Amino acid sequence: MPTVKSLEDLKKIREEALKKREIKSAPGSVQIVVGMGTPGIAAGARETLKEILNFIEEKSLTNITVRQTGNIGRDSWEPIVQVVIGDEPAVTYGKVTPAAARQIMEQHVVGGKVVNDYVIPA
Amino acid sequence: MKEIALHLLDLAENSVSAGAKTVKINVCEDQNADLLTASIEDDGRGMTPEMVKMVTDPFVTSRTTRKVGLGIPLFKAAAEACGGNLSIHSTPGVGTRIQVSFQHSHIDRMPLGNLPATFLGLSVAHPEIHWVFRYTARANGTEEPFEYDDQPIKETLDGLPITHPEVLAYLRNMLEEGIGAAQQILKE
Numbered sequence: 001m002p003t004v005k006s007l008e009d010l011k012k013i014r015e016e017a018l019k020k021r022e023i024k025s026a027p028g029s030v031q032i033v034v035g036m037g038t039p040g041i042a043a044g045a046r047e048t049l050k051e052i053l054n055f056i057e058e059k060s061l062t063n064i065t066v067r068q069t070g071n072i073g074r075d076s077w078e079p080i081v082q083v084v085i086g087d088e089p090a091v092t093y094g095k096v097t098p099a100a101a102r103q104i105m106e107q108h109v110v111g112g113k114v115v116n117d118y119v120i121p122a
Numbered sequence: 123m124k125e126i127a128l129h130l131l132d133l134a135e136n137s138v139s140a141g142a143k144t145v146k147i148n149v150c151e152d153q154n155a156d157l158l159t160a161s162i163e164d165d166g167r168g169m170t171p172e173m174v175k176m177v178t179d180p181f182v183t184s185r186t187t188r189k190v191g192l193g194i195p196l197f198k199a200a201a202e203a204c205g206g207n208l209s210i211h212s213t214p215g216v217g218t219r220i221q222v223s224f225q226h227s228h229i230d231r232m233p234l235g236n237l238p239a240t241f242l243g244l245s246v247a248h249p250e251i252h253w254v255f256r257y258t259a260r261a262n263g264t265e266e267p268f269e270y271d272d273q274p275i276k277e278t279l280d281g282l283p284i285t286h287p288e289v290l291a292y293l294r295n296m297l298e299e300g301i302g303a304a305q306q307i308l309k310e
Contacts, residue, residue: 065285
């Protein structure tokens with residue numbers, strides 16, 4: 001089992017992050033929630049979440065919290081993703097394919113501009 | 123849902139909803155015994171026998187007071203169509219264990235699917251839960267196990283967010299390489 005060596009690698013990542021002051025006690029300033037109830041999963045929510053995590057990894061984004069939650073109750077809009085930036089009101093997106101997720105990450109999470117095409121009408 | 127991994131994700135969400143603190147998922151591809159088995163075990167609030175019956179066969183119970191999804195019945199039907207079965211053992215206040223099996227070589231068996239993506243999502247996006255994932259491959263009389271227990275990982279992080287990009291890369295590689303390496307012994 002390579003686990004012991006692996007934890008050493010993780011400690012190094014932590015030390016590097018500490019030097020760059022990336023450790024904060026407060027939760028991340030961006031919160032992303034992906035609906036992962038049965039309808040969400042059936043509609044492809046796992047691929048949506050995977051794309052969001054890949055984007056964070058690829059663009060080295062910090063201060064983002066990602067959560068998955070149970071059934072949201074708006075089945076026809078799945079996969080559903082909610083984005084909250086700082087004190088701004090939550091924006092709920094529907095039919096978030098991996099490509100849509102990438103667009104939301106680029107334009108809203110990084111660029112600060114809501115992607116109206118995918119916003120679920122209230 | 124077209125992957126066993128997606129059904130396991132669905133079951134894992136049920137465990138989270140049931141208030142579990144620790145969830146263990148085991149997957150075993152056993153070509154020696156021609157079996158693919160999976161189990162999920164949680165310490166959530168559990169179910170009464172009546173509830174177990176309802177989530178397994180929602181159309182044969184008269185009770186209509188609670189909305190029940192079709193995730194488990196469909197997974198059960200898929201297993202039974204492939205020479206396997208699905209069973210639920212649950213104790214109120216203690217937890218639930220669901221076991222499923224398929225004939226590994228069955229022509230209609232759904233693919234295992236993307237286990238690393240499923241496990242990474244659960245571990246990262248439900249950080250309050252202690253996840254233990256095991257994958258075992260058996261073929262030609264040998265066995266290759268892989269285990270991912272996120273408790274020591276989270277202890278090591280010690281304040282560093284699990285969504286830190288380098289941590290994500292580390293966890294993703296660990297899952298992809300670990301499960302991929304174990305799967306090497308399986309025959310096509």
